[in-house]
Amino acid sequence: MPAARLPVFDSAQFRFPGKEDGFNEQWGDAYALLLGAHSQGVLDAPVTLLTRGAQPGEPGREIETIPGVAALNPVRFKVIAEQLWLLGYFENKPGPDSTGDIQATPEFQKAVARFQQEAGITIDGWAGRQTWKAVSALVNFETTTEMGRWKRRDGIFYRAFRRAVQLRLWAYGLAEKKPGPGFNAIPSKNLERLKKALYSLSIIDHYNREISRETLFSILFDPDRLVAAAGYFKPVKKPFGGSSDTFRDKIDDMEEHKSILEIKRRFLVNLAKTELWLLGSDIQIDGADDYPVEGLGVKRTGGFFSKAATDTQTAEYLLEYWRKLSVFGEMEARKTAKSITPSLFRSLVQPEEINTSGLPVFNESDYSKELVAEFERAPDTQVLVARSYVEGKGLGMKLWDGLKRVWAWIKRGIKKIVSFGKNIFRAFYRFAMKGFAIVKTGFSVFATSMDQYLAGRLEMSNDQAVMVTIKRDMDYQIWINDTADSRDLMAAKRSVQRFGGMFLFSCKIIGFFVDVLKTAAGGLMGWAKLLMVLVKSYRELIPAYRELMHLV
Amino acid sequence: LEEKMGLKDALDKLNNAIDDLTSLHVQTFTGKVTFAREGKTFDDVRTAIETAQGESKISLVAESVFKFDGDSYNFVTSQEGGVPSSALELHKASIDSGIKTRQGLMQMVKGVFD
Numbered sequence: 001m002p003a004a005r006l007p008v009f010d011s012a013q014f015r016f017p018g019k020e021d022g023f024n025e026q027w028g029d030a031y032a033l034l035l036g037a038h039s040q041g042v043l044d045a046p047v048t049l050l051t052r053g054a055q056p057g058e059p060g061r062e063i064e065t066i067p068g069v070a071a072l073n074p075v076r077f078k079v080i081a082e083q084l085w086l087l088g089y090f091e092n093k094p095g096p097d098s099t100g101d102i103q104a105t106p107e108f109q110k111a112v113a114r115f116q117q118e119a120g121i122t123i124d125g126w127a128g129r130q131t132w133k134a135v136s137a138l139v140n141f142e143t144t145t146e147m148g149r150w151k152r153r154d155g156i157f158y159r160a161f162r163r164a165v166q167l168r169l170w171a172y173g174l175a176e177k178k179p180g181p182g183f184n185a186i187p188s189k190n191l192e193r194l195k196k197a198l199y200s201l202s203i204i205d206h207y208n209r210e211i212s213r214e215t216l217f218s219i220l221f222d223p224d225r226l227v228a229a230a231g232y233f234k235p236v237k238k239p240f241g242g243s244s245d246t247f248r249d250k251i252d253d254m255e256e257h258k259s260i261l262e263i264k265r266r267f268l269v270n271l272a273k274t275e276l277w278l279l280g281s282d283i284q285i286d287g288a289d290d291y292p293v294e295g296l297g298v299k300r301t302g303g304f305f306s307k308a309a310t311d312t313q314t315a316e317y318l319l320e321y322w323r324k325l326s327v328f329g330e331m332e333a334r335k336t337a338k339s340i341t342p343s344l345f346r347s348l349v350q351p352e353e354i355n356t357s358g359l360p361v362f363n364e365s366d367y368s369k370e371l372v373a374e375f376e377r378a379p380d381t382q383v384l385v386a387r388s389y390v391e392g393k394g395l396g397m398k399l400w401d402g403l404k405r406v407w408a409w410i411k412r413g414i415k416k417i418v419s420f421g422k423n424i425f426r427a428f429y430r431f432a433m434k435g436f437a438i439v440k441t442g443f444s445v446f447a448t449s450m451d452q453y454l455a456g457r458l459e460m461s462n463d464q465a466v467m468v469t470i471k472r473d474m475d476y477q478i479w480i481n482d483t484a485d486s487r488d489l490m491a492a493k494r495s496v497q498r499f500g501g502m503f504l505f506s507c508k509i510i511g512f513f514v515d516v517l518k519t520a521a522g523g524l525m526g527w528a529k530l531l532m533v534l535v536k537s538y539r540e541l542i543p544a545y546r547e548l549m550h551l552v
Numbered sequence: 553l554e555e556k557m558g559l560k561d562a563l564d565k566l567n568n569a570i571d572d573l574t575s576l577h578v579q580t581f582t583g584k585v586t587f588a589r590e591g592k593t594f595d596d597v598r599t600a601i602e603t604a605q606g607e608s609k610i611s612l613v614a615e616s617v618f619k620f621d622g623d624s625y626n627f628v629t630s631q632e633g634g635v636p637s638s639a640l641e642l643h644k645a646s647i648d649s650g651i652k653t654r655q656g657l658m659q660m661v662k663g664v665f666d
Binding site for chain 1: 579601641
């Protein structure tokens with residue numbers, strides 16, 4: 001367990017604009033906390049745009065970037081390094097203590113440049129937004145991967161994509177190893193296994209005929225489809241039902257049957273592990289076939305239902321899953337957790353199957369309030385917040401991957417998903433990160449507005465035609481030249497509206513943030529105070545932020 | 553961010569302006585003003601406008617004053633066919649924008665200066 005400790009907050013190192021500057025101490029506190037958090041990389045902001053009516057992480061919603069809040073910070077660099085290792089661009093896995101400083105190492109820059117080259121993007125060795133997006137599309141389970149994007153003009157898939165295929169095959173137990181530095185092509189036997197796995201789940205109709213790689217890969221990169229199909233898996237049909245007529249044919253059929261059965265079981269075990277990982281557990285994704293699957297009783301080393309199998313992490317998290325996330329009693333939970341069943345996959349798609357139905361629809365920002373209440377009820381809130389920080393920082397890819405799944409449960413009113421794995425810390429840290437991004441954006445937009453105010457005129461697309469000057473007391477004078485036409489006037493109108501909106505909503509964000517900081521920190525100190533305030537103000541910040549995002 | 557948040561001067565100025573925000577005044581002028589495209593500063597703009605005013609090249613075509621005690625004053629010229637509708641829309645948008653800036657300041661002051 002990592003020590004629940006936040007970095008030291010030393011207010012003395014920041015200059016507080018205080019009363020002598022015309023500001024009160026609360027403003028100074030907010031200003032210093034935010035600057036300090038930014039300069040020390042306390043929180044990384046997920047760069048997501050909250051489109052109108054969308055909930056972050058909501059299935060089916062495109063995650064986009066916020067203009068102006070582009071800087072990737074330490075958490076992201078660490079995650080990118082791990083993702084590049086998974087794709088085979090690093091020989092060794094980055095250590096748990098690696099920091100954002102990794103970005104400055106030649107090894108990292110070389111790996112990034114090689115990835116960029118193999119992914120068909122601009123090669124500069126810098127892990128910016130484009131690289132982050134490309135790596136995520138290949139490695140994250142919940143990010144949409146468009147097949148067409150990864151094909152070169154000659155119809156061959158980019159090597160970075162081929163690496164991602166091999167990685168996913170390995171994660172699902174269909175390849176012996178993940179891609180390494182010398183990776184080039186996906187071994188054909190791995191693709192044969194994939195075909196058999198998909199055939200065994202009735203996703204494709206045959207495995208011994210040609211199927212386009214594009215079709216196979218598009219299924220492989222669609223975990224929702226795989227899980228939905230796994231919800232109805234059955235034992236493989238008995239052999240001898242085909243057209244074989246010789247004894248040799250029958251033996252071959254039997255061997256084929258065993259081979260498919262083994263692949264199917266291995267695939268289901270690892271699909272279950274992956275889903276448990278995405279839901280928030282610490283389970284290792286390792287491709288191992290180490291857990292019983294209902295109805296697929298081929299003996300393995302250690303034997304079916306062996307002690308060795310039930311001692312695994314899979315056993316631990318399956319039991320936690322059924323105990324915490326279903327209405328089952330202890331006995332039933334234990335019984336169900338003894339093997340991987342179709343009901344597990346069905347419940348992942350439809351949690352209502354194993355939970356109380358008819359629950360009220362739940363809203364993400366409302367949930368932030370509940371989370372705050374839960375933290376404040378804890379005997380030592382400061383320690384809990386500090387632990388959320390430490391655990392949150394250690395989540396790596398899970399900070400971005402798996403959220404759609406967790407959110408799908410919360411939206412259905414099944415809040416107990418938060419009690420699974422480390423989700424409570426994940427949720428708190430995520431809200432704090434997002435709140436931080438919003439407040440930073442608020443300050444940035446306010447500063448941009450102030451630039452125009454100080455310049456004494458609003459930015460216009462054609463200021464030879466129309467000029468809008470702004471006086472110190474925020475009165476306007478509009479100067480329309482004889483040369484102006486209606487398009488100039490409409491453009492000027494939009495500029496004026498944009499300025500007023502940006503000013504209003506950024507002020508709202510800053511005002512609310514400062515207000516909460518001043519009145520509702522609940523005796524917390526240092527960074528813990530900032531984190532709590534960000535989560536606490538999240539719900540109220542969202543409406544102003546959405547308005548702001550329509551303008552910038 | 554630090555650079556962006558280096559707002560002290562702006563906020564000082566704004567802080568001093570808050571006393572004057574009890575009214576909103578928007579004026580729209582039309583006419584012939586030429587601004588040099590290169591090396592243009594706000595003072596250059598101001599000079600160009602003042603020069604144009606002095607030479608009677610520009611004229612006030614719309615004016616609105618709103619006082620927060622409820623008084624208001626609106627003027628729209630009727631000379632030479634009045635004001636083009638798109639210019640009036642710009643004038644109205646500026647009033648709305650001016651109201652928003654005041655609302656924004658109220659929101660921020662609520663948090664910062666309470």
